[in-house]
Amino acid sequence: MTSPRPPQPERPMLAIALRLGAMAMLSTMFMLVKVASESGVSLPELVFWRQAMSVPLILAALGATGRLGLLRTGRMGSHALRATTGTAGLCCNIGGAALLPLPVATTLGFTTPLFAVLITALALRERVGPWRWTAVILGFVGVLVIAQPGGAPVPPLGLAAGLGAGLIVAVVSFQIRDLSRTEPPIACVFWFAFYGSLFAAAALPAYATAHTAREWLLLVAIGLAGTLAQFLITSALRFGQVATVVVMDYSALVWATLYGWLLWGQLPAAATWLGAPLIVAAGLIITSREHFLARRISPTSAIDEGATEEADGEGT
Structure with missing residues (x-):
């Protein structure tokens, strides 16, 4: 059995x-995923190269520094299970980015804390108080505003992908926190x-096609950006x-809006401007409530409680 890693000093x-x-x-x-998908690169290829590019990069970096031993693990089954769930989440995230305007896809990803509360209450049978239930309702009202039922709704498949990403990332957050007890990032x-x-x-075999030099550069860039993002996400924890760092996830909406404006000449629709603050507010309520509760219980319990709020925007 793998021994727990020594606790790291907190550096907020x-x-x-x-x-x-x-x-x-x-x-x-x-952003690169959306550009590549518009160039004709299929979703399975995007998922494969996002993942495959990371393997040689990590092996080369560790080999050059003599730290390949960091990959040794006694929890291979846990890693495989986390990868199974995370790959499904990555498919949803990439699908959402390809099918939706970036600010909408990013905003739907912020539903992770809402799903985490539902998992805590319905699957783990833990008590959830009125503050968090109110936040869940508020957040899903925001989703309805963005979806615009009866109006000019967002693409249903894109909406499903965005919400699916939020749900799966909530599940993966529990797996990440468990693995981080014994495994280096x-x-x-x-x-x-x-x-x-x-x-x-x-x-x-069913989806691979020939690519131009530009498309290959995009795939390499996707792999580099994704690898660095995943390492930074894991390292931050x-x-x-979690209650400290998760609030920073909302900065992604700034980047998504900026990229949408610069590359596609698009600014979020009125429904997004109305719905996004509701979802963000719901997440902030949940995060602040978890922080309040964590101060009333032991540090170990606080870590476990905080795991329900971890958002890995990539589904990993």
């Missing part, structure tokens, strides 16, 4: 900086990429509690 400012960097890289990756990133690329490779 470093954790916040790492999380902000992660959101910048993650937003850049989804680089091992979590590597084994997710390794197994995820194997899973995605199964679909390549080593130096700060």
